[in-house]
Amino acid sequence: MKHCYPNRLKLAGIKTVLALLAILSLLGYPVQADNYPPTVGKMRGFVLLKEPVAAPETPFFDESDAVRHFSDFGDQVLLVNFWATWCAPCVREMPDLDRLQADMGGPDFQVITINQDIKGAAIAGPFLRDRLGLENLTLFIDKKMKLGRAFKVRGLPTTFLLDRQHRVIGSYAGPADWASEDAKTLIQHVIDSSR
Helix, strand or coil: CCCHHHHHHHHHHHHHHHHHHHHHHHCCCCCCHHHCCCCCHHHCCCEEEEEEEECCCCCEEECCCCEECHHHHCCCEEEEEEECCCCHHHHHHHHHHHHHHHHHCCCCEEEEEEECCCCCHHHHHHHHHHHCCCCCCCEEECCCCHHHHHCCCCCCCEEEEECCCCEEEEEEECCCCCCCHHHHHHHHHHHHHCC
16 A cells, blocks of 8 residues: 555656647647757757748858858858857857867858957958967858848847758857857757758
8 A cells, every 4th residue: 555655646747747748739849859959958048949930031241241141051051150359258159169160060061150340351350360260160241230130139149050941940149168069969950850
C-alpha cells in the first residue's frame, strides 16, 4: 500500500503532460523538439518566431557603396547583426561573430554585419580592420538606418537568423556568444532543416 500513492501521482503526472502536449498541438505549437531549432545554453536569449516571416527587402550597402540585398546571397542561411562602433556591447561581440564566420562561413552560411554608424564605411571599416583586427567579416552599411527600422531594431546589438529562403526565424537582442557551440548548433539546425 505504501507505493500506491506515488504510482498514482506518477500516472497523474504523465496524463497531465500528455494532455498539455495535445492542447499545444491543437493550438498549432510544435510539440516535437526535433522540428524546432534548439535555443539552449548560451542561446537561451534567442527568441524564435512561431512562423518564419520574410525579411525586409530594404537595400543596404557594401563597403564600396554598392547596393546589396539579401537575395545577393543565394540560398545561404544568414546571421544578420546590426551594430555600431560607439556601442560597447557590439564591440565585445564582434570577435565572436568573426570566429563564427571563420568556423562556419561558406556556401551554406554567412555572417552579415550591418553597421549603423552615420559616417558609414569611413569609420566602420578601419574600426573592424585596424582597431579590432578582424579578418573574416565583410562590412555592410546601413548609415540611414532604413534596414534597421524595417527590421524594427530597438537597440544594438540585435541579431536576426534568416533561413535559406531569407525568412526571419528568430532574433537575439543584446550581445551573445556567437562563437559558442550552442550558437553553432542552432545555426547548423537551420542549415540542415532548410536544405
